[in-house]
Amino acid sequence: MSSIRALSACALAGLCTTLSPLPSLADVPTADVPGSSDHPVLRRFSGSLLVGFAQQDWEQRSFPDASGVAKNGDHFANPQPVEGKVTRLFYLAPQDKGPLEVFRNHQQALHAAGFKTGWSCESKDQGCVKAYFALNKNDRLRGMSWAKGDLPNMTVASGGRWPLEASISPEGGRMLVGQLTQGGRTLHLLLYSAMAQNAYTHRTATYIEIVEPKTMPTGQVTVDAGAIGQSLKAEGKISLYGLFFDTGKSEIKPESQAQLAEMAQVLKADPKLRVYIVGHTDNVGGFDANLALSLARAQAVVAALGKPPHGIEAGRLSAKGAANIAPLASNADEEGRARNRRVEMVLQ
Structure with missing residues (x-):
């Protein structure tokens, strides 16, 4: 009886600490997309999972040139078409690894390999929010295979969850675009790191597009x-x-x-x-x-x-x-x- 009275007094005084259960991690991806792999020119941030993957033998993509994003409207100012073999990768970094740390590691690794930056942004003033919207959602999602799982709210218990698809965001976003020459060929690369959906997920997502030069397959149309x-x-x-x-x-x-x-x-x-x-x-x-x-x-x-x-x-x-x-x-x-x-x- 005395213990019951003590608990009641504690509650009435507002001194009790409520022990809420931690958000469930049961649905967070635990493995890469089946059949996927890192691109040979750029390895993943340590501990990350490759949760989205697409590859096309020959396609055209549009990358920004040195002028970056448009002054009016959320699009690239002067998109440049690049053609070849297209690889699109979507990574989730380990929990509580922020966008800046993930972005800097990728940036340093690329520059060490001889990457030449065409355009980059690291803040809203530099156009990063516009760059986020310029990455057309439909284009990013087309043909992508996804790992099993989603993104739970890690801040609030039972606070919901979000799908992996298109889960980059403008929050903490940074973009890097340029070229990397290896083995006598020049590859075009676009990288964007930001919070995955929002700060509540406690995870960083990185979206990468790599276009490597490749001649379009010929001989597919017979001359009649x-x-x-x-x-x-x-x-x-x-x-x-x-x-x-x-x-x-x-x-x-x-x-x-x-x-x-x-x-x-x-x-x-x-x-x-x-x-x-x-x-x-x-x-x-x-x-x-x-x-x-x-x-x-x-x-x-x-x-x-x-x-x-x-x-x-x-x-x-x-x-x-x-x-x-x-x-x-x-x-x-x-x-x-x-x-x-x-x-x-x-x-x-």
């Missing part, structure tokens, strides 16, 4: 017979990219059949038509080797056109090799080299 005929009539030749070979090999691959069929259709439509089949390479490797390879590939195309179901007479076709002496573009980058690797039909 009509276009071949028109080009031969107008220019006396046509470049074809729907004929496939392994690197350094001359055996024509099965996926070339659609293009071969269109070439054969043109030849069958005009029995008097005679053409050179000319192989071209880029400038990788020695000239003599490229000359032999380009000729061997042209001969493979001639042989394929002479077989069923095409059945084009061998006397109407003449195989030639040009190696890399007639480029269509500079061989200084992969995009140009891809254009130069081709087979041409040329009127005799």
Whole structure:
């Protein structure tokens, strides 16, 4: 009885301490997104989880240039399109690691690797709130895979929770945009760190986009017979990219059949038509080797056109090799080299 009276007196006096349960961590992510991984050029902040991940083999993204965000409106002042393989990463740092600590660690690691900053912000006055809104939510979420879990309110017991998706915020936000050159290629990188949803989560989220240069896959559209005929009539030749070979090999691959069929259709439509089949390479490797390879590939195309179901007479076709002496573009980058690797039909 005395203990009951003591408790009541304590409560009446307002001196009792209420022991509320801590927020549940049961739903906080505990593992990375299945199938995801850090990008090779930038490792995660120690102890972080990769909770959002997307990768596209070839796509276009828009990054701000040195002018940053617009003076009027929440968007980048002069967004620059960058194309290539796109990797998007969304990290959650360990509890109570703030945005500044996470951002500085990423910044220092990048600069040590030779990163060149194009634009950055670290405060509202520098445009960080505008930068947050310029990161279009729909674009950030498109195609992302997410880890299991969400973000509980760590400040107030039973104070609710928020989904992981799009859980960056303008609170404590900092952005870094620029380029990193490694292995002879230049990558474009955008990084934004801020509180995950709000200060109540006690967690920092970091969103990263990395675009690495890569030639768009070519040869995915076969040139039809009509276009071949028109080009031969107008220019006396046509470049074809729907004929496939392994690197350094001359055996024509099965996926070339659609293009071969269109070439054969043109030849069958005009029995008097005679053409050179000319192989071209880029400038990788020695000239003599490229000359032999380009000729061997042209001969493979001639042989394929002479077989069923095409059945084009061998006397109407003449195989030639040009190696890399007639480029269509500079061989200084992969995009140009891809254009130069081709087979041409040329009127005799």
